[in-house]
Amino acid sequence: MHSVMSTTNNHINYIEFRAKDLENTKLFYTSVFNWKFTDNEPKYVSFENSGITGGFEKTEDKIENGVLVVVYHSDLKAVKEKVIEAGGRISKDIFSFPGGQRFEFKDPSGNKLAVWSE
Numbered sequence: 001m002h003s004v005m006s007t008t009n010n011h012i013n014y015i016e017f018r019a020k021d022l023e024n025t026k027l028f029y030t031s032v033f034n035w036k037f038t039d040n041e042p043k044y045v046s047f048e049n050s051g052i053t054g055g056f057e058k059t060e061d062k063i064e065n066g067v068l069v070v071v072y073h074s075d076l077k078a079v080k081e082k083v084i085e086a087g088g089r090i091s092k093d094i095f096s097f098p099g100g101q102r103f104e105f106k107d108p109s110g111n112k113l114a115v116w117s118e
Helices: 021-031 076-085
Strands: 012-019 036-041 045-047 052-059 066-074 089-097 102-107 112-117
Touching: 012 021, 021 036, 021 045, 021 052, 036 066, 076 089, 076 112
Parallel strands: 012 052, 066 112
Antiparallel strands: 012 066, 036 045, 045 052, 089 102, 102 112
């Protein structure tokens, strides 16, 4: 995740999709919407020039809910506790990635989101 992201607490600032074929995905979004892509890892590309930055993660799994909305907050541990206290469920505990750390959770309705920080 990365480049030019706004880092305002509690704001959505990144959207992550799943994709079966990253090269085909890049060709599609470049030709249709003129999005710009950066290869970050063998199984991950980020995009910009789309109104909000985001990325595509390669997956072999069935894509059911292919979008991961990512919220920024400077204090991951505090927000993680608030998620739990409010009835959310942590689905992936805090982990590091190039550029920061994040955790993933499901809200009380089962929607999956993530929170990240530098």
